Amino acid sequence: MNRRFATNIFCTALLLGLLLLAAPAMALQIVYPADRTYVTKSNYLILKTGDPQITGVTVTLNGTESDLIDISDEVYRNAFGDIIILLPNWRPGNNQIVVAGFREGRRLAREAANIVYLRDLSAIPPKGFEPFVMHTPEGEALCAPCHLMQPVPAVRRGDTAATNACGDCHQGLLDKKHVHGPAGVWECSVCHLEDSEPNRHRLVASEAELCNSCHIGKVEEFEQRRFAHGPVGVGLCTICHDPHSSDHSGFLRAKPNEVCLACHEGLDQGTHVVRGIGGKPHPLSGPVNPLDERKEFSCVSCHDPHGGDTQFLFQGGAQTKFGLCNLCHQK
Template sequence: MSRRGIAGVVAALLVLGATAAMAAVAFIYPAPSSWVERSNYLILKLNNPEITGVRINVNGVVGDMLQVSSPEYRKAFQDLLIVQPVWDRGRNEVNVEAYVGKVRAETAQALIYYAPEGEQSSVPPEFTHYLFHRPDSEIRCVACHTMEPTSTQALSTREKENPCIGCHKRMLNVKFVHGPAGTYSCVYCHKEKANPKYAVVKRDAALCNECHEDKAAEFAKRKYVHGPIAGGMCEVCHDPHGSANYAQLKAPVNELCLSCHESVRKIPHVVRTTTGEGHPVSGRKDPSSPKSGREMSCISCHNPHAGDVRYYFQNNAEDRMQLCQMCHNK
C-alpha cells in the first residue's frame, strides 16, 4: 500500500476513535426491536460527520452504496439518511454499514418486525409497536417540518401548506384515492389531541358512517346483510386512504372475495358448462355493467354489502333465472 493510502486509512481510524463514544449510525425509525405496519421509511442518524457512504442490507439483500457527503446532500438532509425500505412480512434483520471513504467505519444492526394491517396478532412479544409522533422523535424533524401545526395549517387542502403531506404523500400515489385523503383532510379522522398523537379515535363503521350514513341506512333496509358489513368491519375490505383497486379495495375484487369464500375456487361455480368449467367470473368484460368497462367479477352477480335475497343477488330477485337474464336475455 502506498504512503498516501496508509495515511488515508490512519486518518479514517483516527476519526473512528474520536467518535467511538457515540455510535456512528443510530436507528431513528423504526427503532430496533420494534414492529411497524407500513413499509414506508427507514430513517438513520449519521453521528459521524466524516461518513461519506452508507450501504444497507435487509435479510441478506445488499443495496447500493448511498453517497451522503456532498454539500447538496448535507444541506438538504443534514445528518439524516431517509430511504424507503422493502420489508419482508415478519422479522427483518437490518445491517447498516457506514463508510469513511473506502474504510468501513461501523456496522449497526437492528431487528424490525413488519406486520401489515390485520396481521398484528402475529407479532412476537419481544417487539414493541413503534409510534413516531412522540416529542422525542418529533424534535428531530422541526428544522424542516411543522410538527405542531395550527388548526388552519392542519385543515389546509393545499399540498405546500398541509403539514401531513410532506411525509405521507406517497400513500396517495395510487389510482383510487379516498375523498378525504385526496383533499388532505387528515384531521377529519386523525386527532392531534388523541393518545397516541394523531390516532384514529374511531374505526370501521363507527367512523365511516359519519360520512357514509346514507349507505348505512341503505344496508339497514335490506333483509340480508353481508357478514363484514353486519359486523361494521368496513376496513376489512376497504383501505381508508386509497389503493390500486376500484372502491379503494385492499385487493382486486375476486381475490378479496375468495380470501374468505375459498371453496368457490374448488368447484365449478353456479353451473357446469360443456367444457367442465363453471360460469366465468373473470377474463372478460362485465355485461351487467357495460358502461363501466370493468372486468367481470364476483360483484357482477353479487352485491358485496347487502340484499333482499339470499346470496345478495344484484337484481334482488328470488328467481335465479332472472339473475341470468340480466345478461342472457334471449
C-alpha cells in the same frame, strides 16, 4: 479525600464504559420501522445517524447487501442533517434489516431490526410484533428540527401538499389514480384528530362511524339487510377500501377479485358455480358485467360486498341461485 477520588475515577471509568457501550447504538439508529414492529406498506426505511459521525451506510435486506450509500456530501448534510430516507422493497412477512455505518472504510456501527410487512388484507398481526407508531413525542422530536410537527390550524388546513403540514411526508398517500374526496383536498383533520394521546393523529371515531358521518345513507342501507357480510358486520371498511386513494374503482385496495380472494382463498380454483355435470366452471372475471356495463365482471357482479337478503349475499335482490342466474341469462 482519597476515597472520593477513587469513586470519581470509578465513576468516570463506569461512564466511559457506558459511553463505549452506548456509542455504536448512537451512531446509527433505525427510526422506521423499528425492531419488532409491523407495517402495512412498503414505503420508507428511515435511519438517523449520530456520533461518531459516519460518512456512509450499507443496508442488508434479507441477506442482500446494498452498495455503500455515501452521506458525506455537504449538500446532503445541509438538507437532511442526520436523517437518511430510503425506499425499500419489503417482502411479505418477515424481513431482516441490518444497517452498518462506516467512516473512512471502518465500520463504526451496526444495527438490526426484525420487522413484518403485512401486505395481505387478511393477514393477522404476528405475535410479539407491535404496529409501528411514528407520531409519538419521541418520534416527532427527531423530525421537528426541519418539519413542522405541531402546526397551527391554518397550516393543518392548507389544501395542497405544499401548503399543508402533512404534505412534506405524506404526499405518497395520494399518488394514485383515484383520490378520495376529503383526502384529496388535504382535509386530513376530518378523519384524524389534531391532538390525541399518547400518539397523535388517531382516528376521530371508529371506522364505520367515521365513514357513516359522510356516507350516511350507506351504512344504514347495509345494516337493513338480513345478512351483513363478515367484515362489514364488525365495522371494518378499510380492509377493502383505502380511505386516501387507490388505482382501483370504488377506492378498493386491489382489483375486486383480489380483494375477495385475500380472505376467500382458493375459491377461484375450479369448483365455484360449476355449470352442470362435467361442465367448466362459470367465469369469475371478464371484460363486462352485464348488469352494469361500466364495470368489469367479477365476484361483485354476483355478490354484494356489503350484505344481502340471502345467505350468499346475491346481487340485485335475487332470492335464489336460479333467480340470480336469471338476472343475466334470460331466455
